[in-house]
Amino acid sequence: MSLNEKLKKYRLSESEYQLICDQLGREPQGVEWALYSALWSEHCSYKSSKVHLKKLFNKSEKVLQSFGENAGVIDLGQGERVAFKMESHNHPSFIEPYQGAATGVGGILRDIFTMGARPVALANYLCFGESKADRMETLVKGVVSGISGYGNCVGVPNITGQTEFHSSYNNNILVNAFALGLYRPGEKVFTAKASGPGNLVVYVGAKTGRDGVHGASMASESFDDNNDAKKPNVQIGDPFFEKLLIESCIEVMRDDLVVAIQDMGAAGLTSSSFEMASSGGVGFNIALDKVPLRDGQMMPEEILLSESQERMLLICEPKNLAKIEAVFAKWNLDATAIGEVTENKMIKLTWHNEVLCEIDPDHLVENAPLYNRPYNEWTSPNKVDALQMNECNDLQDSLLKQLSSEQGCARNWIYDQYDQRVGAQTISDCSGSVGMVRLPDSERALGVVLGCRPHVMRIDSQVGGYDSIAYPSLELAAKGFETIAVTDCLNFGNPEKPELMSEFVASVQAMSEQCEKLNAPIISGNVSLYNETNDNNITSTPATGLVGVRDTLTGPANAFQGEGDVVLLAQLKQASLSGMHSELNGGKEQFCGAVDAGEVAQFNQFIRELVTSNNVTSSRVVGKFGLAYALAKMTSVGVGCEVTTEKATGSNLTEKYFAEHLYQVVLTLPEKDWESLQSNSFPFELNAIGKTTAGQFKVDDQINLTAEQVSNAYSSWTTHFEKLS
């Protein structure tokens, strides 16, 4: 094979090849090619994004573990801590939706329990193309049943999610999975830092097969018309095995039999062993012939790169091996010592006593190439002095169109397929804006919200970046939660294109600034680049997962609760967007004003204090499609409202109803509570705009619908989903 053919096969560039030769003082040989290919892939090395990720706001007094481990860990006080992270499985899910999505769930769960935390919540951020796009119905159905099939079986509740539909995802869907695990008081945090020369390297879980070989480097490449050929790169998952692995791994960690532990994720045994050795500053001797195989004909390179699921690597003292074997045997799993930790920082791989390679793990991990890809300072191309939205003639009709559209309709067809309550700690399921589980020792509520609104990103990457934090954080505040920390999953197109790298940098900087103002550090995450097919790139989509805590188990409802409450509108008044209404109706995508992250944080605190110190009966942050849509969603379970929009932002009714003003929150209070509260002075605008009523939904003299009409429109598109089943 010529050098060029080799570089192509291993997906390495010529300059990277030079760097390897410099590191080794010679040309790479044998399995070294495969090692470099996997660990220097974009997916494993973050080579295009790391220079920017290093600048993220990632510290607070509550952070126990940040980047560099499988998941971040946050101290919630009262002895309780959580580990959480979000990860993409975009490329595999587009090639094989069921297994791609299922193994996405499996992988993120292993990132959590490898830290010693028991997984207690799952969430999913999904972006599909238009339903009429080629294969899209199959993809939607496959992804949803993959998540359902895996998550339900392992017994971790899916408590929230976000699903978007847009043509930019027609040839590259996004499947991002979030998982969170809980440490109860006294439970220990584990890491992947290997230590202790003479300690054993133990392989546990499923046997190694040929699935997923070269998966990491596949996920670091753009798509073309030959995706079917990539099917063998997709892994196959078994949730039953994962359940056993969760129980057995947690048991050996609780029994304190483990020095360090890491899951075998992307690039399998290669990444887990090299990363554990590199972060611990030690070496490993590994006998690849001892790796349990599903297929005895597998060769060392395939063993190293296999991404077979449900496998972990752990380090233990030799005296604990028998106890570890006994725990795994109890759960019907194997534990096999395949090597040992050595003092000198070298990884020696052998195959039937023949040395295949001996290499410094830092070459592949710490000293992987870093690229500062060209980008430009952000200039907002869609910024205008004032919005110019086409005025609607029939506002009621426009609202009904929004409610029944692909973008605006109910998503319960998806969520009803997920077990949202297993674990018996769910306070609020996917039907609410915030997923909540109970913290059983402190009797507090833990809230999870996913963020990033792609339609805002399409208008402006910087505003969209702020919004990816500000909007979900406000959703938490509207239910009384303080935002504690953030994870992200940065889905972008080809980073070698400066205009896309500019979007990456603008949005990530904005996210970081907003996190800093909220004192909510970004503690873990994942980057998925090259979401590109035949030169078409996805909407830049920096998905986020925010975690918050509330002192009480219950709080404001999502929908209006009874007639006679006062409907309040709180407004920040910064930027206004033409928003999803314009997108749906073919109008101009534009915004005016600017986001001030500091003021967003003050508004967030104002809303949270309003909710926690008053008897707020229901609340909702005004989001896509604007105020009328938000009020309609609060109506959809039977109690309506009668409001006027005099006090709402907007120079005409179309802007008042359908523009998206950053930020507005609708709240309801019993009348007597508002009477005593209204004389106070507030740091932000807070106005009564109407009352809740028995079942009728009225806005000014423009909209007059029954609650039933609203809910029929909202659920009408569900019939489209049902055809998929």
Place this chain on the structure above:
Amino acid sequence: MKKIGVVRFLGTNCDRDIWQAVEAKGYEPQWLWYENEFESSDYDAVIIPGGFSYGDYLRCGAMASKTPVMKSVVEFANSGKPVLGICNGFQVLCEVGLLPGALVRNHSGQFIDKWVVLKVENSCSHWGENVETCRLPIAHGEGCYHISEHDYKNIKDAGQVWLTYEDNPNGSVADVAGVMNAGKNVAGLMPHPERALFEWMGGQDGFNFF
């Protein structure tokens, strides 16, 4: 204090939920591991929790029904002591022959998680004696209760139909959501009472089932 045995198979995932419910009632829960048999006299009641025992491979509940612990559960039931199977536990009790009928794939072909309203057709003196109409969550892919017409007539006449759905979510015969054995000491239901113990869970109708 009442001692309640809680059965755990490989793949059971509502075990700790049942533990929480049993403790909330002030009883003493104890694990019953699938590989071990047990003495009937050691327990006042046995609960088989939900989940995906053995990954639902072969058929829901089929592999679990062949485990050593189930041998003891059958003896325990035959001695007249109370046994409750929830969701996958209900499937196991049907597979092992303690309850009539079988549970097959939902008519929609999909897993369904939602709250449902149930009617108590015949009360069960051991589990949820004072419950009438109640609202509980379901979460299952194979919760469609199947029984022959002839056998259905028999269990209906014998008062063995325990619970029915107000709005049938899965295609069950005659809306059946839960049944009892002839002796009415063994009961099984698809909904999850342990997920509706307190108001913060969204409802507390499940509390009286334990």
